[in-house]
Amino acid sequence: MNPDPRTENDDFARARARLIEEIERELIETRAYLKTDHIDPRVLDAIARVPRERFVPPDMRQHAYRNQPLPIGNGQTISQPYIVAVMSDLLQLPAAGGRVYELGTGSAYQAAVLGAMGAEVYSVEIQPELAARAEALLAELGFGRVHVRAGDGYLGWPQAAPFDAIIITAAGPEVPQPLVDQLKTGGRLVMPLGPSGGAQTLVVLVKQPDGTLAQRELLPVRFVPITRDPIDS
Template sequence: MKLLTLFKHIREKSPYAFFLFVLLNTLLTGCESQVTVTPTSTTFKVEKMESIKAREQLVEDSIERQGLQDEDVIEALGNVPRHLFVPDNMVDKAYEDRPLPIGYGQTISQPSLVAWMTELLELEPGDKVLEIGTGSGYQAAILAELGYVDVYSIEIVPELYGRSSNLLGQLGYENVQVKQGDGYFGWEEYAPFDAIIVTAAPDHLPSPLAEQLDEGGTIVIPIGPPGFYQTLWKFVKQDGELIAYNMGSVMFVPFTGAGASEHQEQEPTPE
């Protein structure tokens, strides 16, 4: 078996053994190995049993806390390695059911809330989903992990865009597109969307998002003042009109960009 073929075989079977093999080859030859080690989705998905157990416990806690019922969402919550989406100094807290800071004034949302908001979208195979506020990329990963929707995500902070888009690619999520920009204006190029999920709180529903929602589609969005509890709204478009449902109180980081400076629209009246 040729050396390169052997390297590929070992890497596919066991990434840990692959790195040991590269090290051994270097020691034996007395020089640097000529094989380039490129991170793959496989190496990123190799995790300790403690992490898997922690995710299983997180799923159980989330089902109990939010009353999750969608089996696909529950499975996605258990599959996505949240510890890869948090800063290094927060890894030990990755599977606690609470938001965590990720820098630039932003947070990664509470896992049970991420799952519940995903469930509220009532997604079906073939749906196009727009996410406003990629942040760490965790919500986009949960959506992509479902396996039957196409995800379009927008992040306004350049550094977070770069980090999250790279990680989602390294994890092998091919059904996600991420761009850097102001999510207030949506993503007209790919509109209309079957579902829109917003992970930061404006003080009103951005009209471009309402316009880019397809008939029968759903928007899940927190609306309210910054620094206080907001209301989580679920909008469903019927006959061109948005029917609003009050889903309760939440707390999200404030919307930035255009949504942070326009205050002309009022919070909706629930149906």
């Protein structure tokens, strides 16, 4: 027997509400790292509205609102909602949403959250299958301001630059210089910095007038590594 869609939707709505409560509790627990337990209300509102169950494989939907990363296939994961919330908040998007670049579309959940906050998002995914799946899902859900293409995300999206903010949803040992070049002065870049399989730290970097980056280290994290196209790298 198939579940009643109305009942299922109500269950997911309640699960999203519980997830928001979990995120708020974890923000309090990690305020020593973040130096605050306040988060932009737009972030929590977006997480409350984006249907995370649509961004995970069908057999994982019952787990969609657990506050943890989940596998999405192709060796990739959908990030823990708390981390999505923190990274979205650290971007400090302008009131109108601004223009954001994302390296690593993955499931497109992070891009959808930013889109729900009003941002125009340009996201690049190295795996064509994931990029196509993300593009189709975002179109189906009405995220017309979130743009996805397949390619080497390390190189950015120069045609859409400069960006108000840049988010990197995979770990690397260094900040990609092409992305620094595409970031506005005063703009923020948020990424997990560190080697694959080693110690990684979530950092926020602010581009200075002379082109250098002011860096602040926050949380210990663990992300999949940035994948490069061997032809472009």
